[in-house]
Amino acid sequence: MPADPMRQNSTRVDPVSMGRVRQNENPMDPAAASGYLDPPARVGFFTDTSICIGCKACEVACKEWNGVPEDGLQLTGMSYDNTGGLSADTWRHVAFIEQRVPIGANRPEALAAAPAGGTAAAGAGRGAGEAQQPAPVQGRQAVPAGAQGAAPVVAQPGLRWLMASDVCKHCTRAACLDVCPTGALFRTEFGTVVVQQDVCNGCGYCIPACPFGVIGQRSGDGRAWKCTLCYDRLTVGMEPACAKACPTQSIQFGVLDELRERADRRLADLHRAGVSDACLYGRDPADGVGGGGAFVLLLDEPEVYGLPPDPVVTTSDLAAMWRRVALAATALAAGGVVAFAGRRR
Amino acid sequence: MAECHPVGFQWVMEAKARGATVIHVDPRYTRTSAMADVHVPLRAGSDIVFLGALVNYVIENDKMFRDYVVAYTNGPTIITDEFVDTEDLDGIFSGFDEESRQYDDRTWRYEGAEVHVAAAVRDQGPGVRGDTDRTGHADRPGQGEASGPGGADGGARGAQRDETMQHPRCVLQILRRHFSRYTAEMVEDVCGVPQELFRRVAEAVTANSGRERTTAFCYAVGWTQHTVGVQYIRTAAILQLLLGNIGRPGGGILALRGHASIQGSTDIPTLYNLLPGYIPMPNAHRHHDLDSFVEAERIGTGYWANMRSYLVSLLTAWWGPAATADNDFCFDYLPRVTGDHSTYPTVEAQIDGRCKGYFIFGENPSVGSANAKMQRLGMANLDWLVVRDFSLIESATWWKDGPEIETGEMRTEDIGTEVFFFPAAAHTEKNGSFTNTQRMLQWHAQAVEPGGDARSDLWFTYHLGRRIRDALAASTDEMDRPIVDLQWDYPVEGPVDEPSAEAVLAEINGSDSDGRPIAGYGQLEADGSTSSGCWIYAGVYADGVNQAARRTPGSEQDWVAAEWGWAWPANRRIIYNRASADPDGRPWSERKALVWWDADMGRWTGHDVCDFPSGTSPHYRPPPGATGPDALSGIDPFIMQADGKGWLFAPTGLADGPLPAHYEPQDSPFTNRLYGRQRNPARELFRSRHNRYHPSPGQLGSEVFPYVVTTYRLTEHHTAGGMSRWLPYLAELQPEFFVEVSPELAAERGLRHLGWATVVTARNAIEGRVLVTERMAPLRVQGRVVHQIGLPYHWGPNGYSRGDAANELAALVLDPNVHIQEVKALSADIVPGRRPRGPALPAFVASYRERAGIVFTTGTER
Secondary structure (H helix, E strand, O other): OOOOHHHHOOOOOOHHHHOOOOOOOOOOOHHHHOOOOOOOOOEEEEEEHHHOOOOOHHHHHHHHHHOOOOOOOOOOOEOOEOOOOOEOOEOEEEEEEEEOOOOOOOOOHHHHHOOOOOOOOOOOOOOOOHHHOOOOEEOOOOOOOOOOOOOOOOOOOOOEEEEEEEEOOOEOOOHHHHHOOOOOEEEOOOOOEEEOOOOOOOOOOHHHHOOOOOOEEOOOOOOEEOOOOOHHHHOOOOOOHHHHHOOOOOEEEEEHHHHHHHHHHHHHHHHHOOOOOOEEEOOOOOOEOOOEOEEEEEOOOHHHHOOOOOOEOOOOOHHHHHHHHHHHHHHHHHHHHHHHHHHHO | OOOOOOOOHHHHHHHHHOOOOOEEEOOEOOHHHHHOOEEEOOOOOOHHHHHHHHHHHHHHOOOOOHHHHHHHEOOOEEEOOOOOOHHHHOOOOOOEEOOOOEEOHHHHOEOOOOOOOHHHOOOEOOOEEEOOEOOOOOEOOOHHHHHHHHOOOOOOOOOOEOOOOOOOOEHHHHHHHHHHHOOHHHHHHHHOOOHHHHHHHHHHHHHOOOOOOOOOEEEEHHHHOOOOHHHHHHHHHHHHHHOOOOOOOOOOEEEEOOOOOHHHHHHOOOOOOEEHHHEEOOEOOOOOOHHHHHHHHOOOEOHHHHHHHHHHHHHHHHHHHHOOHHHHHHHHHOOOEOOOOOHHHHHHHHHOOOOOEEEEEOOOHHHHOOOHHHHHHHHOOOOEEEEEEOOOOHHHHHHHHOHHHHHOOOOHHHOOOEEEEEEEOOHHHOOEEEEOOOOEEEEEOOOOOOOOOOEOHHHHHHHHHHHHHHHHOOOOOHHHHHHHOOOOOOOEEOOOOEEOHHHHHHHHHOEOOOOOEOOOHHHOOOOOOOEOOOHHHOOOOHHHOOHHHOEOOHHHOOOOOOOEOEEOOOOOOOOOHHHHEOOOOOEOOOOOOOEEEEOOOOEEEEOOOOOOOOOOOOOOOOOOOOOEHHHOOOOOOOOOOOOOOEOOOOOOOOOOOOOOOOOOOOOOOOOOOOOOOOOOOOOEEEOOOOOOOOOOOOOOOHHHOOEEEEEEOOOOOOOOOOOOOOOHHHHOOOOOOEEEEOHHHHHHHOOOOOOEEEEEOOOOEEEEEEEEOOOEOOEEEOOEEEOEEEEEOOOOOOOOOOOOOHHHOOOOEEOOOOOOEOOOOEEEEEEEOOOOOOOHHHHHHHHHHHHOOOOOOOOOOO
């Protein structure tokens, strides 16, 4: 383990050197593929949910910096998550998942044998508890919460509370960008995907195109909005607001290749520490979206966090579809030609 | 800590990444628990049993750091044979007067030492307040607070010690006997913590303490909000001293305080009983002149011996040329205390009509203080009220839309209070400093001018003072001299004539006779030639430089980071750090080296600024009759204590015993398994028809309130909500008040997830949305299951995000040392559905009191 792994995470991208790193050799470099000559290194987020403390500073910092509107006071009952999910008005979302592994040695067996505390009216509500399950409960095996590095892990019987900050993945192959008819969505020189609000006409094609449900239409505005990875900050050498605000460096910003290496080391450390369920999501360039510019270390299956287990760029079949359409059209046309030709005969 | 102090929690996460084991002890499973290696849910209000059992484990399993304990604590000191422990008096210590409910600590003193209870003088204790007992003004100025850093003088010189710690009356043996009943079995029975889990904690703590390793305790101030709050912290201090975890890197007890600069507001106090730098406030009946005050309050040995220099320099800073040796440096200008003028007795005085005016700066008692209704009843009986805050908080609008207006208990037209509201500037709109829990001052610079009429507290105070002085300029009344003579000439700047915060800092630092900034409190003189607005802050403006504004990055300095901000005293980052070296002055271990004695240079050196006279050799022993710092021996690291030792046993200075003892909370469903005394016998009670207590467990009616309530903060909101409930970006994250219950309690009471619940005590009833969560674990205590109810206390009826205030439920009942309320553990009932509205609400609460048979004296038993 490095002497000071947390500090190392704070590596900031130097805007000057960024411009000099050539990524053109990399076939997966979306900026180069989009036609940028000599683009800076691709940047992104590595969100390590094993050290997320659920403070939501990322949500607030994002809204403050980007002027994203507050979108309603709603107590959802989904643990401490009153945000719900990513949308036009939420570009960072912290999920809270309470997993049911009873706390302490007191329950449930011990409790069954003990008399109830409220003797006065204890019977009143018995049997009325059917609808009381806290929302997202997953029947998973207990895993040491947030085991760190090579630290000795004390097994924790009981509850696990997963917290994870989600964001636009800035896919290597981004369907939202593919389907945008106006060119409002574009690939930046940093390899990120951004909506130009002055170009967006609110057609909404990008919304069903996103396999993660990230992008949304703002009510009363009609246009599509999503995380820009703080494009304005990147252009002046600053890190995105959410990463800046994160107190535990759960959200790490940097050059994607470096983040991937760091994430691989972190995953290996966790596996060595016995956290066998830990996995990286969106890190693999061979996945259905060509890997994300923002990827995440999870402590459970992606579905537990509300993430699609096997996301596929929704435009991946377009070529084949168009080929078939073309074939059909050709066949039709040929049939027509044949028909007309036959008549002449 | 992750909940209340997420930014500070990054350092816990760093420690964890380096291999630290994180243990979280809390009734609830919180965001901190989620990050901890071990979470220990325990019954709210039972912590002394848990900590006491750790003390017992350390002593009985010989896990203490013996060399440290012998050399640096009062473990070997012999206590007089007049002392009788709770073991022999069934839950009280010797010296308790049943009538006044106060302790006389004369029997707690060291054997062979002269009796000298300087900072612990008291003539009247708290006892029961209210109704029949209006004359009982508690009167112990600054005792608790002053004795902390001040170290009450237990009469150190001449104290007898047994370095083998075998004498039956030596502190360690008294400790051993006292804590012998605090066993793992008792922890299971009282706290609801399984023995196996307790042992795991005990093993982890002891395995990570000693020469090579240290353990730190961190607490948010909920730990103090009990009728035995001070003794909670005392128990942790005893444990840390036994383990050698004080004065060493990675050790200590870290109080994570509620606001950004609560430490600063204790150092430069907003407390009624202290002057800056923990100098007690003079008492009207005892301190007639400077000499008698200093004689009574100073301590002959250690750095408090120089109290006269600190006080005279303070008086000189305030009254400048008017302060001369001939007039006692204007000592008579200082206000005097005549009793307990702390928050809650002040509210009582308002209700009684004795307190006529009230300033509320950045506080929201209508939501944030215990028994919120009494707060409003008090304010409704004032002549005038001044509220300074960002928004129209509940404490500013109770007279037109408060809960009592709705219930009909108050009518706006009947209220005579004139209410003034002043919008306040935020920290981003002004210069100033925060002092954090490490005693570190960090300067912040103004980013924008405050909008509209908003002004800083400094602006308000300065210009109010200026106008009052202008109005009194021609006065010949002697009574006005303290104001007319005051040095009140701060430079102003900017468009709104903002006083210079840096000029205030310079005054706090102090200057010498030539007007040069002094470099440290060692330079302060008792003859009026030096000034200092707060002696412990002397040096923060050394060389005319704002040392608090230093921001050298951590990567550009060593791990002590001495050039980030400035820590009092003398930029010392770890106090009592002489204890990081062994009696010969060598670090206990290389791994934990901090300061050490350099024999060649004849002085202390190291990574941190040594908290010891720099030239005092470890082998120095004071000659008889030495005073001040010279009276400290080379092995007395606790330089503010009269005997230079860490106090396992407090021979003086505490109002409720020299050792911690477990008492149940005022309102508890459980009997005290430890002693015959159910509750802290010295607790402060308020008898009022608005402040009824619950029956003792076992008494008829106690079953009406079967559940344990604990209150707390959420990451998304700030204390009573004035800084967060009005902000849309924070309000949407936790949009309304909720009540957290376990699935088992929900089943027992028919509570539905996201449905409504009403929580009731003898004081009031509130409603909230129900969150059913596994994070609230039922515990088995005394052979039965107890359910705990979690209530975040941020909400009130005003603002963007609203809800009932949890503090409506809490009673006024206080710790006798520092007068803090008990809001972290109380009993209550919970029922499904919304609470009654209008006059039906007080009737509903009254019906509960009736069912429980609650009368005037209920719960006030000794």
